[in-house]
């Protein structure tokens with residue numbers, strides 16, 4: 246009997262899992278189910294090239310239109326999975342039908358946290374998570390003159406930068422006292438702040454929105470009121486609980502998985518944004534929201550199904566583009582004790598090296614792509630430069646990498 | 649539409665018509681050329697769209713920006729004078745008939 250792998254979600258993780266299974270010679274059935282009606286596409290370009298008008302919808306697709314057929318991947322678009330019956334090894338689809346699986350891979354990603362005022366989800370605030378959202382935002386941005394963005398995180402700031410490129414008046418509102426505070430040190434927050442300011446963005450830091458009326462009037466906790474044409478928000482994501490509720494799959498902020506991406510139910514795997522895993526680089530359990538994490542966990546789950554298990558142990562990395570600023574992050578700086586800056590002779594080009602107990606744990610590189618790629622290699626090999634070597638711009642850090 | 653020929657590591661050849669202005673990375677990904685990973689989707693952030701351009705066409709390519717130069721330094725496969733990042737070069741009429749080889753690893 247041929248085995249059947251069912252993959253829920255055709256985003257970065259789901260598509261990679263299907264591809265890796267086929268590339269590794271999986272001979273059974275692969276069913277790839279997506280509740281979106283669009284052919285599978287990449288998400289990062291949505292808030293970058295696509296909304297900037299530099300990349301077309303066609304250009305951000307993962308694969309050709311024939312790929313799924315050619316590789317016998319049964320791609321089902323516009324179908325939502327409503328329930329998992331782990332005892333029966335079965336899922337229930339939105340049309341009420343049931344589908345059996347031998348292995349199930351949950352790759353459902355995360356969804357945007359919504360703003361709530363007076364206990365209700367506020368209306369006419371637009372969020373960006375998928376292609377449908379991008380099309381709506383595209384339509385709304387064009388006629389707007391003044392855009393308010395709630396949330397000074399990666400997506401909010403990428404939206405701010407592209408709205409500026411479209412010559413809009415832009416206001417960013419952030420509750421914290423600096424930008425991207427959860428993930429960036431002060432030196433980097435400052436470069437982004439200064440750059441946005443220099444491009445004319447009005448930055449309101451340390452203030453919260455207490456109400457949004459009709460997508461036009463914004464009330465702040467300092468008593469001020471703003472009038473605008475369009476409100477966008479990026480205030481973080483959560484993993485939906487609907488799919489695993491009433492099942493015996495363990496859930497804690499995400500689906501809890503082991504180093505092979507298995508949940509407590511051995512033939513149910515979870516990968517990507519929805520997987521709460523122990524990360525050897527962070528040295529703690531967490532969810533990561535990045536392409537790298539989704540793609541590499543997909544490979545781990547696929548290889549486990551193929552009986553050639555490899556444990557998840559890849560250096561986390563992430564990037565963001567805003568104006569001329571390209572930030573690349575390798576490793577996880579959480580819990581660092583010392584941050585050393587390696588400054589290139591040019592402004593806006595430096596990397597921050599994070600150490601915990603003399604050990605290099607993460608590197609953020611601003612317009613220093615070579616530092617970033619080297620950092621990934623150093624972190625993967627567990628090699629730590631000394632702090633003097635980091636500070637000395639003439640010292641070649643890649644000389645520490647022995648092939 | 650200008651033509652581009654991609655040669656995969658294992659020798660498989662793809663002769664493709666690419667829409668004007670498409671990057672070599674997009675041309676590869678949308679036609680399932682194996683070995684062009686393009687993890688960052690064309691942001692010049694990952695160096696997994698590394699490609700070797702045939703000698704005959706090297707001179708015709710636009711010059712490299714500093715960031716492409718730096719990313720190539722860190723690419724997994726050997727960097728040669730023929731190396732470019734597929735997402736940073738667009739097909740044009742002048743490049744009609746170009747031959748591109750996919751490296752063994754990304």
Ligand SMILES: Cc1cc2nc3c(=O)[nH]c(=O)nc-3n(C[C@H](O)[C@H](O)[C@H](O)COP(=O)(O)OP(=O)(O)OC[C@H]3O[C@@H](n4cnc5c(N)ncnc54)[C@H](O)[C@@H]3O)c2cc1C
Pocket residue numbers: 253254255256257258259278279280281288289290291292324325326327352353354355373374375400488516517518519533534535536537539562563564565566
């Ligand atoms: C605008 C934007 C910009 C980003 N920029 C970057 C970046 O620069 N760098 C980076 O590394 N990461 C970036 N990310 C994050 C990155 O895209 C995600 O981490 C990645 O997509 C996670 O992959 P995934 O497979 O876990 O989930 P996703 O790619 O989100 O895919 C999940 C899919 O599952 C579908 N689904 C959910 N529930 C069901 C169900 N019950 N039934 C059927 N289908 C379902 C969803 O609709 C979705 O299509 C960005 C994300 C966004 C939204």
Ligand code: FES
Pocket residue numbers: 673686687688689690691692693694695696697719733734735736
């Ligand atoms: S696609 Fe990532 S660098 Fe070209």
